[in-house]
Amino acid sequence: MHNKTPLIRLSKRKALPTSKAWGIRLLAILLSLVFCAVLTMLVTDLNPVKVFATMFQGAFGTVRKTWTTGQEIAMLLLVSVALAPAFMMHFWNLGGEGQILIGGLATAACMILLGGKIPNGILILVMTVSAMAAGAIWAFIPAFFKAKWNTNETLFTLMMNYVATQLVAYYVIIWEVPKGSGKIGIINQSTEAGWLPQIGSYKYLLNILIALAVTVLMFIYMRYSKHGYELTVVGESERTARYVGIKVEKVIVRTLILSGAVCGLTGLLLVGSTNHTITTTIADNRGFTAVMVAWLAKFNPISMILSSALLIFLKRGASEISTMYHLNQSFGDILTGIILFFIIGSEFFIQYQIHFRKKGQ
């Protein structure tokens, strides 16, 4: 009696072959889609094929929608790629949001204060440098404290987000038009000073190309450079890293400066290329969504193209369902939540194996 094995028992799997792991993930996505379809049918009486057709419509229904989807993927991808080296090093940078905002603020400051006073080419250069520097500084501060006094980087980077948000709120009120409105509006709408150039008639192509280029560069940096090797070792074990003569403090600070600079670059693109204005919500939680993208992709920048595309597809598709069928926008969030729950849940089944009690045991 007391020797009986439990009804359900878990054991950690040995590393699963990639194909099998992806099989489980794919199955989870399929199951989540079925679940969403059933839920949507119950709430709206729509047939599930129509639901998924609508989701697809929302993301790729027209040329414009496809471009917007591309732009959204690019922005999320860029932030995810920025977080990747820090995460690889097991430095939990949750400050992407603040680093984007501060980069955007630096961009907006250049556009407002220098717009029309210096040639456009130089202005854009100044914007780029200051946005990346601002993001880098925002990440450097928690990295320095971590390296020097081993402070908790999760809390520190989170708090830096609030500081950045308040700084943006403060400057919005300084630059607001008209007085008291709390809005800056489009910066330099008539002169387009400091607006990043548009490639042909494609509004978002530049953003997409930059994001892809940075992704490839980051992949090479993490996979093939000495720096990339060092940060991986630090992530695996700090002691080992010290033993083989890696200066851990230096690696932490260096990696975070890179991470922050790429977030700052995202801020530059969001303000200088896409929105041409700044608000406290311009980062749109990308700093946090990117954490999920990075995890799903196992910190591999190239895989992040897929995982960020999946998340954006879900977001835009779910939003289209809400609009088309006059549902509250929250319905889209519910669907996205369900799908993510399944995907993250599937990681459990990749890590662990479930054993049911066999008869007679």
Added chain:
Amino acid sequence: MKKVLSILLASVLCIGTLAACSTAAPAPAAAEPAQEAAEEAAAPAADLSSVKIGFICLHDENSTYDLNFINGAKEACEELGVEYMIRTNVPEGQECYDAACEMADAGCNIVFADSFGHEDFMIQAAKEFPEVQFCHATGTKAHTEGIANYHNAFATIYEGRYLAGIAAGMKLNEMIESGKITAEEAKIGYVGAFTYAEVISGYTSFFLGARSVCPSATMEVTFTGSWYDEIAEKEGATNLINDGCVLISQHADSMGAPTACETAGVPDVSYNGSTIAACPNTFIVSSRIDWAPYYKYIINCVAAGEAIDTDWCGDISTGSVVLTDVNEAVAAEGTVAAIEEAKAALEAGTVHVFDAAAITVGGEPLTTYMADVDTDPEYTPDTEVVADGYFHESEYRSAPYFDLQIDGITLLDTAF
């Protein structure tokens, strides 16, 4: 690997069957005759059937501000039988431009956005789709931009605020008469969003309405720095109540201030619609802009192929400025009659809300004021707005531009 494949196949089959089930359902076939019948019924108003209108909202129904727009949109579209789509939670950035263009792509011939910060992005979209009409509430730029298919709209909501203020003044008088407070203690609290002309115009007209019936009334105003921040609005209202304010009103979009009043048992004049359901013991009355008349106007314009006003301003006579039912349980006796009387006087033009004789600024009478009617980054005053003994609000453009700090009102903070 085999196992995985078989599982995959099985799930694909599952979906396939689900799909087959639903496509086999008889619903589509049954729907066709119904649709034909509907088309026949709509045949006389053939032009209206060609109109499709898209609405862009900053938040969703949880914001009283957006709810007011959404209700107006549904009412107008359902009454006229016009096809419509609503996108909620659209931020004041490129997303607004994308949403507006997507709506134009989807066949909308009118696109409407409800928040001030949407304006620049609507203008951008308007330039790209000259054949689609872009209408924007609360904006200020249509009259200077000169884009034929871009329009602003607002209403003389200061008149509504003034009438709601009369209900507040009557309540103060009742409290004074019953000995609950002295005449000097008749202090109103007001929770505003920003030190923006729209808010200033709103609280000043509300105060002038109250003071027109309760001469000893004073007012304190606090600002939250956000159009929608439930916690800050609740805190602001609570601070005002602790500071001795005996009646509260607001110009911010959450339920924060009304619920704070209900908790503290302080009478409240809300905005954008009745809050009586949540606050039965403190709600007096609420003023709001009814957007349905404007929506019907623009839909009919497009159906008839007529031009829409560049800068449309609704008022009491168009049915755009309305008050909710007065909550008799809380309001002072005779409130309804007093409001009706003042309303008639406003409509007849015998009473003006911003009567120069009722206003002093820094102890000086109001004889002249240059307002910033044409929006620019330097806030340059450009138009004389005091004439014939009153401040001409919403006449030179629909969005309010009254931004004077009049005596009797104390601003507790001006950080925003």
